[in-house]
Amino acid sequence: MLKIAVCVKQVPAYSEGLMDPETGVMIRAGLESVLNVYDLPAIETALRIKEEAGALVDVFTMGPAKASAVLKEAYAMGADRGYLVNDSCFSGADVLATSYTLMQAIQSTEDYHLILCGRQTTDGDTAQVSGAIAKWLDIPHVNWVTEILHVAHDSITVRQAMEEEIVTVKATYPCLLSVERSIFLPRLPSLKGKIAAKKKDINVLSLADMEDQEESHYGLTGSATKVEKIFPPAKTAQRDIIQKDSQEAANYILEVIKKVNK
Amino acid sequence: MGRQLIYPMEERYQEYLSDESKMVGKADSISFPENEGEILEIIAEMNACHTPVTIQGGKTGIAGCAVPARGHVLNLSHMNQVKAFNKTAQGEALLKVEPGMTLLELKKAIKKLKTEEELFWPPDPTESSSTVGGIASCGAKGICSRLYGDTRKYIQAARVIQWDGSVKEIKRGETTVSFLGREKDLLDVYLGGEGMFGILAELTLRLEPRPKEMWGISFFFEKKEDAFTFADNLMTEDLQVEGASIAAAEYMDRATIDAIEERKEMMTALKELPDVGAEVAAMIYIEIHGMEEEAVEEIAEILMELAVRCDSDPDRAWAVSGETEIEKMRVFRHAAAESANLLIEKIRQREPRITKLGTDMSLDKEDFQSVIAKYEADIAQEGLKACIFGHIGGNHLHINILPEDYEEYEKGCKLFEAWAKEIAAQQGKVVTEHGVGKLKKPLFLQTASKDCIEEIQRLKHTYDPAGMWNPENMI
Numbered sequence: 001m002l003k004i005a006v007c008v009k010q011v012p013a014y015s016e017g018l019m020d021p022e023t024g025v026m027i028r029a030g031l032e033s034v035l036n037v038y039d040l041p042a043i044e045t046a047l048r049i050k051e052e053a054g055a056l057v058d059v060f061t062m063g064p065a066k067a068s069a070v071l072k073e074a075y076a077m078g079a080d081r082g083y084l085v086n087d088s089c090f091s092g093a094d095v096l097a098t099s100y101t102l103m104q105a106i107q108s109t110e111d112y113h114l115i116l117c118g119r120q121t122t123d124g125d126t127a128q129v130s131g132a133i134a135k136w137l138d139i140p141h142v143n144w145v146t147e148i149l150h151v152a153h154d155s156i157t158v159r160q161a162m163e164e165e166i167v168t169v170k171a172t173y174p175c176l177l178s179v180e181r182s183i184f185l186p187r188l189p190s191l192k193g194k195i196a197a198k199k200k201d202i203n204v205l206s207l208a209d210m211e212d213q214e215e216s217h218y219g220l221t222g223s224a225t226k227v228e229k230i231f232p233p234a235k236t237a238q239r240d241i242i243q244k245d246s247q248e249a250a251n252y253i254l255e256v257i258k259k260v261n262k
Numbered sequence: 263m264g265r266q267l268i269y270p271m272e273e274r275y276q277e278y279l280s281d282e283s284k285m286v287g288k289a290d291s292i293s294f295p296e297n298e299g300e301i302l303e304i305i306a307e308m309n310a311c312h313t314p315v316t317i318q319g320g321k322t323g324i325a326g327c328a329v330p331a332r333g334h335v336l337n338l339s340h341m342n343q344v345k346a347f348n349k350t351a352q353g354e355a356l357l358k359v360e361p362g363m364t365l366l367e368l369k370k371a372i373k374k375l376k377t378e379e380e381l382f383w384p385p386d387p388t389e390s391s392s393t394v395g396g397i398a399s400c401g402a403k404g405i406c407s408r409l410y411g412d413t414r415k416y417i418q419a420a421r422v423i424q425w426d427g428s429v430k431e432i433k434r435g436e437t438t439v440s441f442l443g444r445e446k447d448l449l450d451v452y453l454g455g456e457g458m459f460g461i462l463a464e465l466t467l468r469l470e471p472r473p474k475e476m477w478g479i480s481f482f483f484e485k486k487e488d489a490f491t492f493a494d495n496l497m498t499e500d501l502q503v504e505g506a507s508i509a510a511a512e513y514m515d516r517a518t519i520d521a522i523e524e525r526k527e528m529m530t531a532l533k534e535l536p537d538v539g540a541e542v543a544a545m546i547y548i549e550i551h552g553m554e555e556e557a558v559e560e561i562a563e564i565l566m567e568l569a570v571r572c573d574s575d576p577d578r579a580w581a582v583s584g585e586t587e588i589e590k591m592r593v594f595r596h597a598a599a600e601s602a603n604l605l606i607e608k609i610r611q612r613e614p615r616i617t618k619l620g621t622d623m624s625l626d627k628e629d630f631q632s633v634i635a636k637y638e639a640d641i642a643q644e645g646l647k648a649c650i651f652g653h654i655g656g657n658h659l660h661i662n663i664l665p666e667d668y669e670e671y672e673k674g675c676k677l678f679e680a681w682a683k684e685i686a687a688q689q690g691k692v693v694t695e696h697g698v699g700k701l702k703k704p705l706f707l708q709t710a711s712k713d714c715i716e717e718i719q720r721l722k723h724t725y726d727p728a729g730m731w732n733p734e735n736m737i
Contacts, residue, residue, distance in 0.1 A: 188581070191579035191580075
């Protein structure tokens with residue numbers, strides 16, 4: 001049976017852009033947490049493959065104990081097993097350390113054929129973790145995936161939206177896909193699934209479960225970068241008042257759109 | 263020299279002559295005061311020339327309360343600030359706000375409060391651009407009134423500007439007035455008063471601890487009769503679990519669902535929800551609020567069993583939790599009203615005499631099944647189309663007639679009159695939470711008791727002897 005791992009993250013439902021000045025880590029306390037919206041289509045993709053071709057769908061998330069809520073949500077949608085990657089030494093991780101930790105967690109669990117990630121998170125916004133996991137595992141990575149064309153026993157064929165062209169890619173297993181939000185509209189959890197999810201266990205993976213147990217490779221110490229400052233971008237909004245007749249105004253708007261889209 | 267406060271009613275202010283009732287009024291001038299001092303200046307000027315004033319908020323009302331009949335429009339949407347927050351010795355959390363603050367702004371303001379526990383203001387008519395002043399004036403309650411009750415419970419005091427320009431601070435429990443042989447809190451004369459007795463220039467809202475757990479569940483039914491049975495069982499089954507309660511129970515028929523689905527392309531928030539299957543004949547949305555996770559789950563399990571008994575598949579029921587996800591469900595529910603309004607707007611482009619035809623009647627003496635069956639039979643008999651949605655509690659349904667032409671509109675009006683008389687005769691409410699305004703005034707006058715109308719007239723004469731406020735509303 002096809003084995004699929006999906007990486008998801010619990011993120012603040014909204015951000016006030018606050019950061020701990022000492023660690024450079026975003027302050028999340030007191031904010032409502034949700035499953036990253038970019039990861040929902042990744043779960044949906046896995047579930048569609050499961051429904052059509054049969055598969056085991058495991059979901060991984062790295063975070064504090066309360067992050068298990070996103071695994072429960074994945075259960076309610078139809079995921080089979082959830083893994084909370086949690087250890088005090090994992091906290092404060094940047095892209096490098098996060099991808100390394102997730103790679104260790106995935107590797108310690110199963111030999112997955114397919115790893116699915118969302119395009120990016122709404123808090124970090126780097127869109128780099130999926131590529132980094134693939135690099136650590138030394139497997140093919142296809143990002144910007146907008147369509148699953150064919151699922152075979154040894155490979156998957158997908159459509160990839162490059163900047164100026166659409167590319168059809170056939171990747172042999174094991175491989176990692178990073179999917180776009182548009183790939184599928186994620187299903188809502190069902191009542192039956194949500195109630196069953198509450199009773200389902202969450203598997204916790206700590207440093208002791210990893211192949212590499214060297215603490216300094218994880219978390220803040222294993223990170224190559226540190227956030228210096230988080231600040232809202234300078235407002236560049238510009239307001240022009242145009243007074244023209246409707247035809248001229250329409251042409252003017254068209255010119256502005258062309259200029260912006262260049 | 264102060265800034266200009268009063269503007270002639272030019273074309274650019276046309277939108278302020280209407281609200282979601284789709285009625286269009288008339289006015290000579292308009293103002294957008296930014297503080298109490300500016301209101302007083304405007305009122306002095308209007309008093310001097312005996313010009314009546316229509317008070318306006320977010321223009322989201324559907325009974326035409328804020329549609330001007332003549333005179334001046336006093337739009338309070340620029341008065342949207344928090345004035346103060348304090349906790350009383352009894353532990354009550356009180357937030358003083360200006361009346362033009364929208365629900366969305368209020369939610370953001372509450373989130374910013376530095377309190378030990380999360381707070382919220384329970385009245386939530388789902389239209390996030392409605393203003394606190396508008397909600398207070400027409401007594402809008404929203405979908406969670408099943409649990410939280412009337413809006414007035416959550417308004418502790420108000421600062422009222424009277425017809426002569428004097429300002430009165432009214433606190434709940436301090437003064438009563440006689441009304442229909444009973445003592446009524448003076449504050450409650452103004453709350454639900456549809457702006458007929460004075461301007462609510464400041465409101466003190468009572469906030470409550472936010473439920474820690476919230477679930478939203480949408481049940482789908484292939485036969486509408488199953489939905490009716492489910493609705494009736496909701497009212498009779500024992501759904502009491504310590505630590506959690508059903509806060510909302512809302513019905514939507516297929517025509518409503520279709521109207522919402524048609525809007526999906528235009529509304530980003532709706533696009534995030536899956537399509538409702540073509541086989542679905544009706545849906546029921548339920549919200550459970552509680553402080554204990556287990557208690558909320560216990561109610562959800564009872565509902566799941568009930569749904570199975572009523573042929574609704576719990577594997578297909580949408581179930582979400584948390585504020586953000588619940589908001590998606592509420593957007594869907596709110597889209598019911600908005601979609602009906604939009605359909606009316608389209609019809610109005612062909613026939614401008616048509617206004618919204620939506621009921622706000624409630625009757626809790628009968629079961630849901632017989633009430634809705636009666637509405638459906640009458641609509642079918644007249645050959646009309648309608649969207650039916652609303653609150654299951656109290657059988658408080660919003661029947662929105664969708665006339666094809668003026669002839670059908672008139673048929674709809676007659677149907678409304680007949681229903682209003684019938685409901686009044688059974689001691690139901692003809693106007694429950696949308697206000698009487700101008701649109702429902704004929705119905706109200708036909709169905710309210712003579713004593714009640716005379717008492718309102720007496721209060722109007724007492725608190726607005728010059729006939730300054732909101733002419734043509736209610737009486």
